Amino acid sequence: MTFDDWVLALHVLSAFAYSAGVVLFWVLVVAVRRTDTPERTIRMEPVVKIGNAAVGIGAGGTIVLGIWLAFSVGGYDIWDGWIVAAIVLWVIAAAIGRRTGVAYMEGMNKAQELRTAGQTGSSAELLALNRTSRGVLLHFLSSVVVLLILIDMIWKPGA
Amino acid sequence: MSVLATVRPDSWNFPLFLHVLGAMILVGGLVTGASALAFARGEARLLRLGYWSLLAVSLPGWVIMRIGAQWIYSKEHWDDVPEKVRPGWLDIGVLIADAGGLILLVSLIAGGVGVYRLREGKGSGFLKVTLVLSLVLLAAYLVAAWAMAGKPD
Numbered sequence: 001m002t003f004d005d006w007v008l009a010l011h012v013l014s015a016f017a018y019s020a021g022v023v024l025f026w027v028l029v030v031a032v033r034r035t036d037t038p039e040r041t042i043r044m045e046p047v048v049k050i051g052n053a054a055v056g057i058g059a060g061g062t063i064v065l066g067i068w069l070a071f072s073v074g075g076y077d078i079w080d081g082w083i084v085a086a087i088v089l090w091v092i093a094a095a096i097g098r099r100t101g102v103a104y105m106e107g108m109n110k111a112q113e114l115r116t117a118g119q120t121g122s123s124a125e126l127l128a129l130n131r132t133s134r135g136v137l138l139h140f141l142s143s144v145v146v147l148l149i150l151i152d153m154i155w156k157p158g159a
Numbered sequence: 160m161s162v163l164a165t166v167r168p169d170s171w172n173f174p175l176f177l178h179v180l181g182a183m184i185l186v187g188g189l190v191t192g193a194s195a196l197a198f199a200r201g202e203a204r205l206l207r208l209g210y211w212s213l214l215a216v217s218l219p220g221w222v223i224m225r226i227g228a229q230w231i232y233s234k235e236h237w238d239d240v241p242e243k244v245r246p247g248w249l250d251i252g253v254l255i256a257d258a259g260g261l262i263l264l265v266s267l268i269a270g271g272v273g274v275y276r277l278r279e280g281k282g283s284g285f286l287k288v289t290l291v292l293s294l295v296l297l298a299a300y301l302v303a304a305w306a307m308a309g310k311p312d
Contacts, residue, residue, distance in 0.1 A: 001311050009309030016186050016304050023187020024194065027212050043205060046198040047191070054190060150183075154176045155169075 004072050007065050014061025015150070021055030022143050025100070029139055032107065036127035039120060041111035048108070055097060063090055081158040089149045096142040103135035171234050178227025181220050182304065188216030189297045196290040203277050206286050210270040213293060218267065221260055228256060248306040255303040259296050266292035 001009075028044060028051065035041050066086065070078040077083070107129035114123055167175070195209030232238070237249065266289045273285030 001309050005309045005311075009305045012308035013301060013304055016183060016301070019183035020187040020190040023184060023216060024191040027188075027191045027195075027208070027216065031208050040204065043198075043202060047194045047205075050190065050194040147180075150179065151176065154179065155172050 004069065007068055007072070011062060011065035011069060014058045014065060015153075016058070017054045018058025018062055019146060019150075021051045021053075021058055022139075022146055024051040024054065025104075025139060026143070028104075029136060032104075032130040035130050036122045036124070037120065038111040038114040038123070038126065041107055041126060041130060042115065045108065048104075052101070059090070059094055059097075063087070066090075076159070082152050082156045085157075086149055086152050089145050089152065093142050093145040093149065096138055096145065100135055100138040100142055103132050103138055104130075106132065171231060174227050174230035174234055176227070178224055178231055181223030181225070181227050182300070184220030185217050185224050186220075186297065186300055186304070188212050188218075188220055189293050189300065192217060193290060193293040193297060196286055196293065199283075199286075201283060206277060206283055207274055210267075210274050210286065210289065213263070213270060213289065214267055217263060217293075221263055225256060225260065228252070246310065248310045251306040252303050255299050255306075259299050259303075262292055262296055262299075266296070 024047070028047065032041065032044065035044070066083075067078065070076055070080070070083050107126060110123075110126050110129050114120075114126060192209045192212035195205050195212060197209075199205035199209060237245065269285045269292070270289035273283055273287075273289060276285060277283060
């Protein structure tokens with residue numbers, strides 16, 4: 001394997017990490033819809049951290065290694081339409097992903113607040129925050145953008 | 160280098176997309192399932208979440224990945240290539256995909272028993288087996304993804 005083969009393999013593995021994070025957050029989006037107590041909400045935190053790590057490593061790896069490949073591999077250029085499209089989509093996905101995280105952290109923060117106040121029972125307010133429709137919409141949009149990146153990477157329009 | 164820049168025929172793209180999408184769903188389900196099982200510390204709700212992630216996400220992902228794999232395999236006419244000259248990355252991928260499917264099935268059966276025992280108020284030992292198997296699977300599928308992408312000799 002050449003150095004570029006290794007970079008390509010790590011680029012693809014980064015894409016797997018990114019998509020794994022997206023899938024993980026879909027499972028959590030569904031799981032927290034029935035979560036109305038601070039304890040149960042906070043119990044999700046370690047899983048959220050794994051998702052954040054997967055998305056962070058995946059997003060960083062795909063963009064850095066992808067740009068490296070665009071410069072290094074013969075036949076491709078950074079200004080190729082499909083590569084520019086991938087970079088633009090990556091920026092959009094990152095921006096939407098950050099907003100999704102903010103939307104869902106409201107529930108986690110509320111759960112911490114309730115626990116600190118000694119309230120351990122069901123909370124309608126917490127349930128409403130965990131069921132954020134804005135968060136679902138944002139996560140749906142970021143998932144669609146990530147899917148578009150995959151389609152762009154496979155079809156390479158204009159290459 | 161020329162292999163990296165090769166543009167494949169358009170008719171191969173959709174089967175490849177299906178294969179990669181399925182693999183990503185499979186790995187996503189494994190990461191979710193393993194995380195939930197690992198951090199559950201005996202809590203029934205998280206243990207069930209981990210098991211259902213494997214059943215409702217990883218298993219369909221594996222099926223999509225395998226269908227896509229077989230489709231692209233036939234499109235690329237690997238059946239016509241003698242086994243001796245078939246590239247190593249292909250053998251790694253096929254072996255891990257199929258053996259992994261079997262291990263996934265075993266982990267789901269163990270997990271199913273574990274979830275049933277959990278409902279009966281018994282221990283979560285079977286779900287620990289599921290956790291270990293899902294971590295093994297995760298490592299194996301990452302090796303497969305590396306082999307498929309890097310195509311080692």
